[in-house]
Amino acid sequence: MDRRRFINLMAAAVASSAGLLTACGKPTKYLVNPYVAKSMTPPPIKYCFTTVGHVPGAQPFIFGGTCCCTPTQELMDQYHADGFLLDMELEDLLAEYETRGIVLRHEGGWQCNNLCSSGPHLVFGGHCMVPPTIGTQNYENVITGKKPVV
Numbered sequence: 001m002d003r004r005r006f007i008n009l010m011a012a013a014v015a016s017s018a019g020l021l022t023a024c025g026k027p028t029k030y031l032v033n034p035y036v037a038k039s040m041t042p043p044p045i046k047y048c049f050t051t052v053g054h055v056p057g058a059q060p061f062i063f064g065g066t067c068c069c070t071p072t073q074e075l076m077d078q079y080h081a082d083g084f085l086l087d088m089e090l091e092d093l094l095a096e097y098e099t100r101g102i103v104l105r106h107e108g109g110w111q112c113n114n115l116c117s118s119g120p121h122l123v124f125g126g127h128c129m130v131p132p133t134i135g136t137q138n139y140e141n142v143i144t145g146k147k148p149v150v
Contacts, residue, residue: 046145047123051131059084060093061122061129062100068122068129068142070104071097103128113138124148 048055049068054075059065059082069075076090085093097104103118112119113133120126121142132139141148 043140043144045143047142049129049131049142051134052143054078057082062096062102068131070129070131097129101127103130105130114142120148 045052045055047061047066047068048058050070054067054069056078058067059079060071061068063085065084071090071093073090076085076088076093079085088096094104101118102122103116106112106116111133112128112130113136114121114124114126114128114130116128116130118126118128120128121132121138122129123142123145124147132142137148140146
């Protein structure tokens with residue numbers, strides 16, 4: 001690396017560091033208690049989906065329930081055991097999702113975090129039922145049913 005480039009990089013580093021030190025200001029109205037750590041106790045699950053695991057007794061969201069799990073034969077057996085969808089088989093349920101235009105998965109397993117053209121997540125009025133990305137605010141919003149602030 002030549003001397004001129006090194007000096008430019010160092011000057012940029014110092015400038016950005018100074019910006020970080022002086023950029024702190026009053027919290028905005030959207031950041032109420034911004035320095036309070038999240039609770040170690042997870043919030044209660046309102047909507048279950050595949051990465052969280054099915055909550056026994058929850059029926060499919062599209063039929064007025066709280067389950068947004070991707071349909072499998074195992075899940076269908078659980079629905080039947082809970083007394084739901086007794087007149088349907090897995091193929092019927094998958095067809096119902098398709099008829100309603102609900103996306104259950106993306107090609108190649110792409111995880112869109114419900115930001116795809118079918119989003120937002122089904123629980124927020126969209127047509128995407130791909131499980132949200134673990135560790136994101138969207139993940140927490142979908143589990144709790146807490147509508148995101150826009």
